[in-house]
Each structure stands twice: as C-alpha cells, then as structure tokens.
Amino acid sequence: MGREKEKENPSQKALNLLRTRLSNPNFVFKPLSDSPDSNYSKLKFIISSSITEACNNSILLLGPRGSGKVAVLELVLSDLLQQYPEAISVIRLNGLLHGDDNCALKEIARQLCMEHQLLFSKVASFDDNSQFLIAMLRECGLAHKTIIFVLDEFDLFAQAKQRLLYSLLDAMQSVTSQAVVIGVSCRLDVDQLLEKRVRSRFSHRKLLFLPPSKEDTERFLEHILSLPKDSSLPHSYTVEFNGRLKNVLADERFKELINTYLSFNSTIGQLMRFLFQAVSYMDLDVGFLSLENFKTALSSTQRQPKSECIKDCSILELYLLVCMKRLEVKEQNSYNFNSVMTEYKSIHDFQTSDNYAGNVCLRAFEHLLQRELISFTDNRGHNQSVEFRPVKLLISPAELYHGLKSYRSCPAILLKLIAR
Amino acid sequence: MAKVESPQVTRRTTRSYSASNDAIESTKPIEPYKPTLNDLGFRQQPLSFEDLLSCLPGRRTQVLELLRLLGPLNSPMFPILIYGGPSTGKTSVILQVFRHLNRPFVYSSCVTCYSPRILFESILNQLFHRKNSGNSYSSIKRCEKPSDFVNYLREALESVIKNLKGNSGKLSSKVSGQPNGTMIYLVFDHLERVRKWDKSSTILPFLFNLFDILKMPEVGLIFISNTSPDTYYFNMGYVEPIPLCFPDYTEDDLRQIFMANQTNRKLYSSFLDVVLRPFCRVTRRVDELSAVFSSLFKKYSQPLSDMGVAPNEDMKRRLFSHLQPHITSALNETFLSPSWPPLLKDEANGETKKKGSSRMSRIHEDFDKIDFHMSTSAKYLLISAFLASRNPATLDASLFDSTGVSDSRKRKRKPSEKSLEQKEMTELELLMKGPGTFPLERLLAIFQCITSLAEDSLDEEESHELTIEGGSSGLMSDVLLQLSSLCNANFIIKGGSCPLEGSTRYRTAVSEDLALKVARSLKFPLSKYLYRR
Numbered sequence: 001m002g003r004e005k006e007k008e009n010p011s012q013k014a015l016n017l018l019r020t021r022l023s024n025p026n027f028v029f030k031p032l033s034d035s036p037d038s039n040y041s042k043l044k045f046i047i048s049s050s051i052t053e054a055c056n057n058s059i060l061l062l063g064p065r066g067s068g069k070v071a072v073l074e075l076v077l078s079d080l081l082q083q084y085p086e087a088i089s090v091i092r093l094n095g096l097l098h099g100d101d102n103c104a105l106k107e108i109a110r111q112l113c114m115e116h117q118l119l120f121s122k123v124a125s126f127d128d129n130s131q132f133l134i135a136m137l138r139e140c141g142l143a144h145k146t147i148i149f150v151l152d153e154f155d156l157f158a159q160a161k162q163r164l165l166y167s168l169l170d171a172m173q174s175v176t177s178q179a180v181v182i183g184v185s186c187r188l189d190v191d192q193l194l195e196k197r198v199r200s201r202f203s204h205r206k207l208l209f210l211p212p213s214k215e216d217t218e219r220f221l222e223h224i225l226s227l228p229k230d231s232s233l234p235h236s237y238t239v240e241f242n243g244r245l246k247n248v249l250a251d252e253r254f255k256e257l258i259n260t261y262l263s264f265n266s267t268i269g270q271l272m273r274f275l276f277q278a279v280s281y282m283d284l285d286v287g288f289l290s291l292e293n294f295k296t297a298l299s300s301t302q303r304q305p306k307s308e309c310i311k312d313c314s315i316l317e318l319y320l321l322v323c324m325k326r327l328e329v330k331e332q333n334s335y336n337f338n339s340v341m342t343e344y345k346s347i348h349d350f351q352t353s354d355n356y357a358g359n360v361c362l363r364a365f366e367h368l369l370q371r372e373l374i375s376f377t378d379n380r381g382h383n384q385s386v387e388f389r390p391v392k393l394l395i396s397p398a399e400l401y402h403g404l405k406s407y408r409s410c411p412a413i414l415l416k417l418i419a420r
Numbered sequence: 421m422a423k424v425e426s427p428q429v430t431r432r433t434t435r436s437y438s439a440s441n442d443a444i445e446s447t448k449p450i451e452p453y454k455p456t457l458n459d460l461g462f463r464q465q466p467l468s469f470e471d472l473l474s475c476l477p478g479r480r481t482q483v484l485e486l487l488r489l490l491g492p493l494n495s496p497m498f499p500i501l502i503y504g505g506p507s508t509g510k511t512s513v514i515l516q517v518f519r520h521l522n523r524p525f526v527y528s529s530c531v532t533c534y535s536p537r538i539l540f541e542s543i544l545n546q547l548f549h550r551k552n553s554g555n556s557y558s559s560i561k562r563c564e565k566p567s568d569f570v571n572y573l574r575e576a577l578e579s580v581i582k583n584l585k586g587n588s589g590k591l592s593s594k595v596s597g598q599p600n601g602t603m604i605y606l607v608f609d610h611l612e613r614v615r616k617w618d619k620s621s622t623i624l625p626f627l628f629n630l631f632d633i634l635k636m637p638e639v640g641l642i643f644i645s646n647t648s649p650d651t652y653y654f655n656m657g658y659v660e661p662i663p664l665c666f667p668d669y670t671e672d673d674l675r676q677i678f679m680a681n682q683t684n685r686k687l688y689s690s691f692l693d694v695v696l697r698p699f700c701r702v703t704r705r706v707d708e709l710s711a712v713f714s715s716l717f718k719k720y721s722q723p724l725s726d727m728g729v730a731p732n733e734d735m736k737r738r739l740f741s742h743l744q745p746h747i748t749s750a751l752n753e754t755f756l757s758p759s760w761p762p763l764l765k766d767e768a769n770g771e772t773k774k775k776g777s778s779r780m781s782r783i784h785e786d787f788d789k790i791d792f793h794m795s796t797s798a799k800y801l802l803i804s805a806f807l808a809s810r811n812p813a814t815l816d817a818s819l820f821d822s823t824g825v826s827d828s829r830k831r832k833r834k835p836s837e838k839s840l841e842q843k844e845m846t847e848l849e850l851l852m853k854g855p856g857t858f859p860l861e862r863l864l865a866i867f868q869c870i871t872s873l874a875e876d877s878l879d880e881e882e883s884h885e886l887t888i889e890g891g892s893s894g895l896m897s898d899v900l901l902q903l904s905s906l907c908n909a910n911f912i913i914k915g916g917s918c919p920l921e922g923s924t925r926y927r928t929a930v931s932e933d934l935a936l937k938v939a940r941s942l943k944f945p946l947s948k949y950l951y952r953r
Contacts, residue, residue: 015495
C-alpha cells in the first residue's frame, strides 16, 4: 500500500461511502424521523407555528448523548430555511465554549453581525453587546423575522448566575420580538437547575429523545449499511454486497451481538461508532462485510483497562501491588511507601530471588503511580517526599487476582500470597 | 601651530551590535518564509509498507489497526484515542504512519504546550504561519478561549482544505511530493498532562467534543495518552473516542528492538540471553533498559580483543562469568547515567588523595561518593537539616553542648518488654509520618554548633587546606542563600507556617543514605548525633 492508487477498486469506494455515511449525523437520523409522531415532526410543527404566528417560544430537547438531538434539530432547521428563506436567522451557542456570559453575548453579537453584514467590533463591552441584542430583536420583530437561538449543552449555561438566560428570556417577553429559544441538554432535570425567575419565563415544553425500538433498529441497520443502487459502483458488486449483508443481518448470532452491544450502549450515536469500527475492519481484498468484522468490533469495545495494565506490569511491580493488598487485608488504613517496603522485605524472609534495593522499588512504585494503579490519598501533597505520602490501591482484589492468574510466568509465591 | 587633534574616543561596541551592523550593510533583508501545504506533510521521503513495519518492531497489529481506522484516502473518521505505557512507541507509530500515507497533519504535544493558550496558538500557527523576525515572533492570532479557538480554527481549516482540494485535482501534486488527500488530521500528544491544568474541567471535555463542535468531516482527531481511557471520566460527559491500546513490549519484542542496528549480532544476542530475563523482572520499559544495557555491554565485551568475533559456547561461559557480579550490582541500581564519565572519575579519585587522610574504602568506591558537587557550607547545612528533622528538639541541648559529643549514659538498662513494644510503635510512626518539621532558628543553631565543632577539629589538622575565611561569620552570610538553593533542589521542603508561632517550618527530604554519604565526605561523625530510640 505504498501510494494511493488513482483508480480505486469498488471495495475501497464502498468503504469510503459507508464511512462517510456513518460519520454524518444528518444522513443517519433522516430515516428515523419519517414517521408523523417522531420528534422531528413535533419539533418542526412547534417552530414553524411560532414563525407563522409571529410569537415567542422556548423548548428543551433532552436525551442521552448520541440520541440525535442536534442532528434532528439541524434537519428541521435546514427544512425550514428552505421553506421560509428570509424569515429565519439562526444563532448557535455551545455551553462548553460560551458558558461565560460575556463570551456568550460577544458570540451572539458576532453571529448577528455576520448574518446581517454589519461590522463587528471585538472590544465592545457586555453592556454594548446586550443593547445591540435587544435592538436587533426589536428590528427583526418589526421585519417579521424570527431569530432562533440554539443553546447546546444547556446545563452549562444554567450554572453560575444565568444572566444570559435571563436576558434572553426576558427580551422575549416583549411583544415586538420574535424569538425561539431551543435548549439542548443531556441532563434530564435541567429545568430544575434554573433560577426561579428564569424558570417562570420559560415555557415548560420538553421533547425527550429515546432510543428506538428493536424493529426500528433492525430496519435502520439494513438501511444504513446497504449500498445504494444508483451510485457509481458496479451493479453486480452492489447486488452481491447487499445480499451478503442481508444474510449477516438475519443471522441469529448477529442479533445476539447487537443486543449485547445495545444493552450497555443504547443510543444511536454509539451504535454508529460501533458500525464504523466494524466497517473499517472490512477486508478490502474480499470486499464484503462478514460477521467476523462485527465480532472484532465488539471485542474491541469490551476492553478491561485495569487488567491490561496488570499485564503490562513487571514482576517487581506485581510484588508491590501484592504487598499493598496484604497491608489492606491487615486493616492498616493508611500506608505509605515505607510500610510497603517493610512488608516487601518481610515476604522475602524465606526467599531471596526477587529482593531488590530501595531505590529500584521506589522507581517501580512511581511506575505504578503513572499507570494509575495506585494513587495518593492526600491532595495537597507537596509537603512530603514520595516515600511518606499515604497511598491507596485503585484496583480491586478480584481484578488483581485475575490479573495475576493470567500473567505469563507469574512467580508462584505471589499467587500463594494473594490466595490467602 | 600644530593642530591638536582632539583625542578621538572610540565608541566601544558590543560584538552583537557590530555584527548586526555588518549584517544590515552587507545582506539584503531576508524574505520571510511563507509556509505552504508541503509543510503539513512529513517533509521526508514517504516509506513503503514493509519499511514501515520493519522500523517499528513488535507493533504490527497496532499499525494495521491504525491504518484500518484511518481508512482509505479522503474518508472521514471518528476521533481515536491511542493509549499505552510510556516509551511504547505511540508517537513514533503515528508519525511514521503519516509519513507512509503522506497525508497532511498537525502535531502538538501537551508537554511543550503547557497551557490552553499555547496549545491553541501552536495549532493555529502550524496552519500557515511562521514565527520569524518579521512579525517579531508572535503568533498569528491571540487566542485564549475555546470559543475564539473554534472560530479561528474553522477559518484556517477551511482555507487549508480548499487548497488541498485544489491541489488534489492536479496530477502534478503526486510528482512534487505534496501530501495526499483532502483530509487534515490533528494529533494531540501527551493528553494526560491536560488533567493537571487549572482549566482541565472545561478543556478536556472541549477537546473530546471538538469533533462534534466543529462538524467538519474533513478533519480527523487523534489523541495520544499515557494513561488508559478510564482515567478521563469526569462529571461532564463526552462521547468516547475509539480506543486503540498499545500494550508494553513482550520479551521477544524487546529482543527484536535491541538487536536492531547492532554490528555484531551473535555477540549481542548471547549478551541478551544473559541479561534480558533478569532485568525484565524489574522493568520492561525500553528507555530504562537501554540505558543499563549499553553500559553492561561495554563491560561484557571488555575481555574480548576482537569485537567482530562470533562467540562459541566456551567463550560465552567465560564472558558470562565475567559479567555476573556486575549484573547483580546493576540490578540494584536505578539506571541513571552517571554524571561523571568513568574515566574522569578515576582522575578525581587520584586528586582527592592529595588532601591528606582519606579513608575511602576501595570496594564501595562507587556507592560512597555523592556524584554531584556541593559546597562545604551547603553540606553542613544539609546535615544540620537532617539532624533537626530526625532528632526531637529537647535533645539538642545535650547533644550539642560546648564540650562536644556527650555519650548518653542513660541507655545501659536492658530494655523491658513494654519499652520494646513502644519502640516498635514509634518506629512505625516514624515510617508513617516521616521526618519532622523545624523552624529556621533551630536549623541555624545546629548549623552554628556543627561548624564550630568542625573548625575546632580541623584546626588540629592542616588548616590551610580549607578556604573558609575567619570563623563561622564567613559561613553565616551564605547560609540563607544556601538554604533557598537547597529548597529549590528539593533537599529541604518548605512547609506552611505553624499556626501558633507564625514562622515557616522546614522539613528535610533526603534519605539517611544520602545524609551519611554527605557526612562521610566531610568526615563528620553523623551517627553519633542521630537519636536512636
């Protein structure tokens, strides 16, 4: 695979197509939004009615991460922009970026200026920006133009003083303004975080985004992974690909696999990541998806990081971990490196093959700290040197035991010590 | 009348001033370097696949999986998190894979970019800006907040991607060595450092959610971390990136790594047969092992006259027996490179013999000397700090009275059972609590006592050796300076102030071994002053 070939073979093109689809949320959520009682239709109805009736509105979209809240919202907005091209302007804010009120108002002013081709000044103060906002709302209201505010990560806006929320919702109370505030959040109780005065100005409309049912998921999988008939791929290849895909999807083992995955990661967004991994494991020489791809993807999502860390440890580090566990069993509540060293030396009373000096053990101790298998229990920490600060184990005894048992060439003494 | 010329006072110029003057006169102003798309690629010859695998031994599965996740040309991807222990080759694999694929990428490490502002500006600078004297080494834009970063990044990425799309249409791009494709990848190295930043609770979720915030399918994000993904869980959620694990090297991989680039492979392989297994029980990190193997290999091949010879069984046994004592001693050292090279060390030993009575024993030569330089007053200060931490304050009067060391006569009684138990408890306490704190006045008092004692004892010897001028007052003026430099070097830790008195308290941070070494170098009988319970 030295240089990329000019002419891609069909399997590579198919892989590209599938990967592009899976990482594009708009494509993914379109089929789920077709039915009339879906969130898409409800949201579209609410926003379009507030546009046509020239009234203010506010709504919250709630659901776990990856359930498609922003994707569905973008679909609705793009449809409405096509339907009413001159009557909408959209301002997008994100709680991670604009959680601070000054920052948020600056961003609102910047986006408004960009949309209406005005000059934006970077040194405008908070008051200037808020006056500008109110003036724009009034002007747009007079021109029958609705401003839609999309507040992503709404719970982060509701943290400190909620000045932005209050000023937005307050500005919406006047008759001249036409604005819709859409809050998107993963916390289902986000309206409890609002202050009393903000909550009273908020219409308590909420849309919950739930994971789709099993039948929907199955139909959806087939739709996502099948190659379209009218693409630039050769027709015979497409037909065979889709045929094999159908066989895989109908397989009982596949259904079990998907159920296992969905039982702990139930949102569509995470399913997309899983399918992306499976698709990227597709063997380009064969050119078709097989059950093995999905199995490999599932095993790569079921990692146990702490057991992997144990496998990476050297034998001296395992000794230190076993000594710490023995100290915990002896109910010493706080212990530090020096007490671990005394325990280590006492283990070696009857065997001297792995007895190392203090500085070597200290270095192994620091490796364990780096891997986060142990950690300090005090927070201030800079008053003492490393040997005296109290530590604790971050790995449970069961995990330690399993790790030791599956360790290649683990010394027998360790297994004996930990079994007691 | 002769003209008296006023003496011309020549102006003294510094070297840089005269050099710059010459430079300005002689050369034209240098054109600022305009970075182009080529700078986003690896800028060296691309590798073939076999070369890629051979220069990264033991990492075949990881390279294949990474190539699968990155996908074919121009295919979008979800963010990836590469994690594994230190020195397992994560950064090298990523960089070499990008060299092989010849795709444009932007690399930034959270070790060199130690605050959000530096990280953001470094990424923006790499996308088409070069700091030079023309713009007085400033970044292209001042960017502190994540919101500004996202806006500027979007602008910069859009222009870069437009350029890339324009170039990929032409066939000549493949010939001129420009990077392929229309996607650009952002690599964030050493992500675990971000957890220790002040703003880590907003910056980390921001970085992980950057893919969703940017909503640009032409951008790929790759995170590299030394700790596993479960150390990144916070209150604020984020969608997890796809994890890719780099486990530590196994013994066979280590053997392959060390055998690469060796001139005499058979000799080195017999060396590895001997040392690899015992050292792997202590640590499996490549950087630590390579430091010790290089010095041990020199000792291993010392008796050989011809370095190119392939050893037979008999020679192997002899070499092994020659190396055996060095192995056991090396296993008990932390593998630091010595601060003096071994040759110079012999000379230094020869020099110190000139100073009169030196009782250094030959066998423990390496372990008895401290291998860094400290001034005499700093050494005395260190010993005083150690004594102040270890001994309780009430004992000072009896230990340091003007008549010198008084042997405690109270300890002739046989210890009873209860006092033995108490002794154990106090030892345990000492283990747990660590050395005690002391105020500055106590430290200076002990220092005064010790140095006056030292002067008295040295006056009996050849006193012209030492260069201390006139009594302890010569030492005193340095002491506070020395104290602060010892604090900076972490030999003494400065603690908080005592709530009752309000003065700062100090604590010693050296081990007993080091204090004994320092005392031995000063010929100070430290053990007589240590309080043993």
